[in-house]
Amino acid sequence: MKVALVHYWLVGMRGGEKVLEVLSDLYPEADIFTLVCDEAAISDKLRRHRITTSFLQKIGGRRHYQKMLPLMPHALESFDLTGYDLVISSEAGPAKGVIPGPDAIHICYCHSPMRYIWDLYPQYRASAGPVTRVLMSLTAPALRRWDVSTSHRVDHFIANSAYVARRINRYYRRDAHVVHPPVDLSRFAPVDAVDDHxxxxxxxxxxxxxxxxxxxxxxxxxxxxxxxxxxxxxxxxxxxxxxxxxxxxxxxxxxxxxxxxxxxxxxxxxxxxxxxxxxxxxxxxxxxxxxxxxxxxxxxxxxxxxxxxxxxxxxxxxxxxxxxxxxxxxxxxxxxxxxSFGMSVFKERLGGLIDSLIAARPGTPTGSAAAG
The missing domain is CATH 3.40.50.2000 (Glycogen Phosphorylase B;)
Known part of the structure; x- marks a missing residue:
């Protein structure tokens, strides 16, 4: 099975990138597609995969990607996913808007619908400068329409919480499975003495x-x-x-x-x-x-x-x-x-759910997620 992992942008190693790392463990031969990538800021595990960036990388997107939101739909749709049997998008910024092949399964792990164009739009707009506020007012309606329309390119949504699943249903009118994201617990432990703060x-x-x-x-x-x-x-x-x-x-x-x-x-x-x-x-x-x-x-x-x-x-x-x-x-x-929210628990739950979603679709290639 040929697998594509689509992530919004790779400019650091936060929660979304930790999920992508688990996906890269489940699919060690997968290719990664992302709008922009700063290779110095990501893990060795992700760098081992073939990473394809969009045209935004060539026009300063690695540093200024947040200012390029109106271009992101075009950038995502420019990715050629021909020949991929399974597409897994990781969405908090835009990612699910790729165009999968007609026979591919597209699963979206959604950290959140884009909050800066949906529920937190008023706060982001209020805190922006005057020029940005005008641009947001002009571009946000079209971005919302695109965001809703691209939800139909997804076969199955997986939300990182029931709270996010409700927002997926509110904005996209789609149901979502829930798999809580992983927490790396290895560096945390109780101590005997506690401070007064x-x-x-x-x-x-x-x-x-x-x-x-x-x-x-x-x-x-x-x-x-x-x-x-x-x-x-x-x-x-x-x-x-x-x-x-x-x-x-x-x-x-x-x-x-x-x-x-x-x-x-x-x-x-x-x-x-x-x-x-x-x-x-x-x-x-x-x-x-x-x-x-x-x-x-x-x-x-x-x-x-x-x-x-x-x-x-x-x-x-x-x-x-x-x-x-x-x-x-x-x-x-x-x-x-x-x-109970640890990395191994997440990996088992997510891998098992993806396997079951693949198996439930007739006529698609089969194989264990963990096997790649």
Whole structure:
């Protein structure tokens, strides 16, 4: 079976690229197609595959791909997938818009429909400069129509969470299987001594609502460490003397803070959310807003607590509840829960589902996913 793996862009090794690595393990002979690629920024495992980039690579796309969204439909449709029996697209940025052969099976693992043209469009537009806002207004309607139309090129959707599956159904009117993405647990473990600080971690963007945690800890006088690039002047002005911004840090520093924090504060709405599980694998609980992927990873009372309004006051109340019950959270239980989202579990579930989808279609080539 000849297999093509289609990924939106390869400019780093984040959650989407970790899924692509697992797909490359399942299909070691597969070819990879991507809009742009920075080979220095990806893993050796991915570099071992034949990687085909689009024309965007030749016009500065490796550095400026985010500004080229209106060109991406043309770039994806320019890929020649003739002769491929199985096409697996990995979508968060556009990827499913490739044109598979008439007899190919196309499976899309969807991390999320493109949030910047769908549910988060108003926030992205509001935070953009005046020229970008005009361009977004002109191009977004056509991009949405293209995005919906290309959903019909997919035979089967697999969502990374039930939350994303509902958005797939909302925007594309398609059902989706759910396979939660993998968490690399190898570098996380509980420690005996815990510091007196709460933690926010991850790239700081408007939808993550980090300001809620900053303001809550400032008003309560609790220590908060914020890890991740993107803290602007407005966020820093909200912070009192108990809040520290570290910016981007290396893996060792991140791991140390995960295992030593009192708890992770998670005020945003994520499609899934890897960081809460990494913190749980480090033996620490999570205080999360009760919406999105957190509802599928945090178990109230066992691995964390929820608050139900996305406000500073609701988070302050949740922190108070946590501090009254902090002694009840067992690091061993937290770590065991995180293991149920581990890499081997994901690989087995995804490979088994893909095999079953292939087998269910009459007249297509057969063979184990793990065998390539």
């Amino acid at each position: 709460y933690l926010c971690a991850g790239q700081i963007t408007p939808y993550k609502k980090i300001e809620i945690a900053v303001e809550a800890c400032t008003r309560l006088g609790r220590h908060l460490t914020v890890i991740g690039a993107g803290a602007g002047p407005a966020l820093r002005r909200l912070a009192g003397p108990t809040v520290e911004f570290l910016g981007a840090v290396d893996d060792a520093t991140m791991t140390r803070h995960f295992s030593r924090c009192r708890a992770l504060l998670f005020p945003g709405v994520e499609d899934f959310g890897i960081v809460p599980l990494e913190v749980m694998a480090s033996g620490r609980p999570v205080i999360a807003f009760a919406k999105g992927g957190a509802l599928e990873t945090v178990v109230s009372g066992r691995t964390g607590l929820f608050f139900h309004e996305q406000t500073t006051e609701a988070m302050m109340e949740a922190i108070g509840r946590f501090e009254a019950t902090a002694h009840t959270f067992d690091p061993v239980v937290l770590q065991a829960h995180a293991r």
